Amino acid sequence: MSGRRLLLQSAIVPILASVLPRAAAAAYPDRPIRVIVPFTAGGNTDILARILASRMGERLGGSMVIENRAGAGGSIGAELVARATPDGYTLLFGAGGPLTANPVLQARLSYDVERDFKPIGLVGILPMICQVGPRIPARTLNEFLAILRSRPGAVTIATPGNGSAAHLALELMMAAANVRVQHVPYRGGSAMVPDLISGTVDAGFVELPSALPLHRDGKARIVAIATPQRAPLIPDVPTFIESGLAGFTAGSYGGLVAPAATPPGVVAHLAAALQATLAEPEVQTRIVELGAVMGSEEQRTPDGFAAFLRTELENARRAADLAGLKPA
Numbered sequence: 001m002s003g004r005r006l007l008l009q010s011a012i013v014p015i016l017a018s019v020l021p022r023a024a025a026a027a028y029p030d031r032p033i034r035v036i037v038p039f040t041a042g043g044n045t046d047i048l049a050r051i052l053a054s055r056m057g058e059r060l061g062g063s064m065v066i067e068n069r070a071g072a073g074g075s076i077g078a079e080l081v082a083r084a085t086p087d088g089y090t091l092l093f094g095a096g097g098p099l100t101a102n103p104v105l106q107a108r109l110s111y112d113v114e115r116d117f118k119p120i121g122l123v124g125i126l127p128m129i130c131q132v133g134p135r136i137p138a139r140t141l142n143e144f145l146a147i148l149r150s151r152p153g154a155v156t157i158a159t160p161g162n163g164s165a166a167h168l169a170l171e172l173m174m175a176a177a178n179v180r181v182q183h184v185p186y187r188g189g190s191a192m193v194p195d196l197i198s199g200t201v202d203a204g205f206v207e208l209p210s211a212l213p214l215h216r217d218g219k220a221r222i223v224a225i226a227t228p229q230r231a232p233l234i235p236d237v238p239t240f241i242e243s244g245l246a247g248f249t250a251g252s253y254g255g256l257v258a259p260a261a262t263p264p265g266v267v268a269h270l271a272a273a274l275q276a277t278l279a280e281p282e283v284q285t286r287i288v289e290l291g292a293v294m295g296s297e298e299q300r301t302p303d304g305f306a307a308f309l310r311t312e313l314e315n316a317r318r319a320a321d322l323a324g325l326k327p328a
Contacts, residue, residue, distance in 0.1 A: 028088055028265075028266055028269060029060055029061070029062045029088065029089065030062075031062070031089065032057075032062060032063045032064070032065045032089075033057065033060070033062065033063070033064045033065070033088065033089050033090075033091060034064075034065055034067050034089060034090045034091070035049060035053050035064050035065065035066050035067065035091050035092075035093050035256070036067050036068075036069050036077045036078075036080055036081050036090065036091065036092050036093065037049045037066055037067070037068050037069070037077065037093045038068075038069055038070060038071075038074035038075070038076065038077025038078055038092070038093075038094075038095065038097070038098050039068065039070050039074060039077075039095070039097075040068055040070045041066075041068045044126050044207055044209045044210065044252075044290070044291075044292075045093065045095045045126075045252070045254050046066070046068065047209075047290055048093075048123060048124055048126070048254040048287065048290060048292055049066055049093040049123075049254060050066055051283060051286045051287055051290070052064075052093075052123050052254075052256075052274070052277060052278075052283070053065075053066055055277045055280060055282075055283055056273050056274060056277040059273045059276060059277055060269075060270075060273050064091075066093075072102075072106075073097045073098065073101065073102050073106070073161075073163070073164075074095060074097035074098030074102060075097075075098055075102050075106060075109060075110070075111075077092065077098065078092055078094070078098035078099070078102075078111055079110045079111050081117070081257070081258075081259060082110075082111040082116040082117065082259060082260075083111075083259075084259050085259070086258065086259035086260065086261035086262040086263075087262070087263075087266070088258060088262055088263070088266035088267075088269075088270065090258075090259070091120070091256055091257065091258050091270070092117065092256070092257050092258075093123075093254055093255070093256060094117070094254070094255055094256070094257045095252055095253060095254050096165035096251075096252035096253055096312065097164070097165065097252075099113050099117075099257070099309060099312070099313075100165065100309070100312045100313055100315075100316045101163055101164065101165055101168060101316055103313065103316075104313070104316045104317050104320050104325075104327070105163040105320060105325055105327055105328065106327060106328070107327035107328055113309065113313070114310075115260060116259070116260050117257040117258065117259065117260055118257060118258045118259070118260050118261075118262050118267055118302070119255070119256075119257050119302050119303075119305035119306045119309060120255070120256040120257060120258055120267060120270050120271050120274055120302055120305065121255060121256055121271050121274040121275060121278075121299070121300040121301060121302065121304075121305050122253060122254075122255040122295040122299040122300055122304070122305045122308055123253075123254045123255050123256065123274070123278065123287075123295070123300075124253065124254055124287045124290075124292035124293060124294060124295065125227075125251045125252070125253045125292060125293045125294075125295055126207040126208060126209060126251050126252040126253060126254070126291070126292050126293075127207070127208050127225055127226050127227045127231065127249075127250070127251040127291075127292075127293055128165070128166055128169045128205060128206065128207060128208070128225075128226040128250040128251050128252075129205075129206065129207070129208050129211050129222045129224065129225045129226065129237075130144065130173070130203065130204075130205055130222070130223050130224045130240075131196070131203060131204045131205075131206065131211045131214065131215065131220045131221065131222045131223070132144055132202065132203045132220065132221050132223055133196045133197065133198075133199050133201065133202055133203060133204070133220050134197070134199050134219070134220070135199040135202055136155075136202050136203060138221075138223060139221065139223070140223055140224075140238070140243065141223045141224035141238065141240065141243040142243055142244065143223075144203070144223050145177050145179055148177075148179040148180070148181060149179055152179070152180045153180045153181065153182060154182065155181050155182065155202045155203065156181070156182045156183075156184050156201045156202045156203070157170060157181045157182070157183060157184065157201070157202065157203045157204065157205055158184045158185075158186055158192040158195065158196060158201040158203070158204045158205070158206075159183065159184070159185055159186070159192075159204070159205050159206065160185075160186055160187075160188050160189040160191075160192065160206060160207075160210075161185050161186065161187060161188065162183075162185040162325075163320075163325060164185070165207075165250075165251070165252040166189075166205045166206050166207065166252075167183065167185065167205070167323070168250075168315070168316055168319035168320065168323070169205060169226065169250035169251070169319070170183065170205040171319040171320075171322045171323040172248070172250060172315065172318070172319050172322070173205070173226075173240070173245070173248065173250075174322070175322050176240075176245045176248050177245060181203075184201050189206050189207065189210035190210070192204050192206065193214065196214070196220050197214065197219050197220065204220065207251065207252055207291070208222075208225065208231065208233070208234075208291040208292075209290055209291035209292070212233065212234075212291055215234065222234060222237050223237070224237065224238060224239065224240045224243050225237050225238075225239055225240070226239070226240050226248060226249050226250040226251060227239055227249060227251070227293055228241065228249055230242075231291070231293065232288055233288070233289070233291055250315075251293070253295075253308075253312070254292075255295075255305055255308075256270065256274060257305075258270070267302060268302075271300075271301060271302050274300060275297075275300050275301070278294070278300055295308070
């Protein structure tokens with residue numbers, strides 16, 4: 001082989017190596033993308049995922065198909081994605097359960113959030129609220145806290161489950177306000193409703209979308225929301241921060257992650273489509289109408305969502321320590 005041919009080959013090989021991945025990324029996607037929602041259909045996280053997927057799939061020039069894989073607090077769906085082929089065709093609509101609470105509370109978790117997933121972007125935050133039932137006369141959070149201090153450990157507050165995002169947020173509130181309550185865990189937010197209305201439990205700590213119907217019907221009053229600013233759907237309800245708990249924010253969330261080894265070009269393509277979708281006024285309106293809060297523009301990026309997840313994990317560990325919850 002001549003020296004000229006060797007020189008020519010040595011020049012072509014690096015060019016091909018750089019062009020081929022770009023060509024593969026340019027062809028993506030060429031078939032439907034599965035988005036695994038690790039909970040049953042119809043819940044807040046599922047609805048948020050469907051709001052995103054319907055428009056993001058169109059923007060990608062194809063479709064995003066929601067697949068519900070519930071179980072083990074979201075861990076079954078998360079494990080499926082962690083072990084999926086990292087080609088961008090199987091994504092997880094991650095939430096506070098599988099990506100934040102379970103790593104802290106499940107001792108034999110089959111995946112590692114930082115090792116096994118690549119963040120794509122935050123879609124929305126489902127803020128926590130404090131809601132009082134008919135037996136509690138408080139109209140504000142400060143009035144409710146005064147009742148808690150006068151009856152330490154006697155007032156019952158329901159959450160959607162032991163170790164849930166709401167339970168961890170409740171523990172952080174108790175620490176911040178220096179109060180104690182009797183925690184009553186249920187199997188989901190809807191299971192709490194009859195007992196909250198009847199007064200079997202005194203109050204609830206839950207995501208805003210689950211609390212809105214009772215608040216609007218006057219059956220269980222929301223006294224505070226754990227967001228930096230007041231929520232557009234309930235502008236008359238103060239934040240925990242306004243009520244004196246400096247810096248107190250809490251909520252579940254929904255965001256896209258991919259298997260860790262997904263090619264960077266595919267992740268960048270998905271992230272760009274997610275950011276463009278979330279910039280659409282109609283999408284933003286639907287997210288806010290659900291009772292969710294838009295994250296910041298930075299949190300919609302892979303790096304920003306990764307930082308968000310690290311902070312959420314730190315807060316979950318602190319809340320679990322406060323509650324004395326150990327991995328099981």
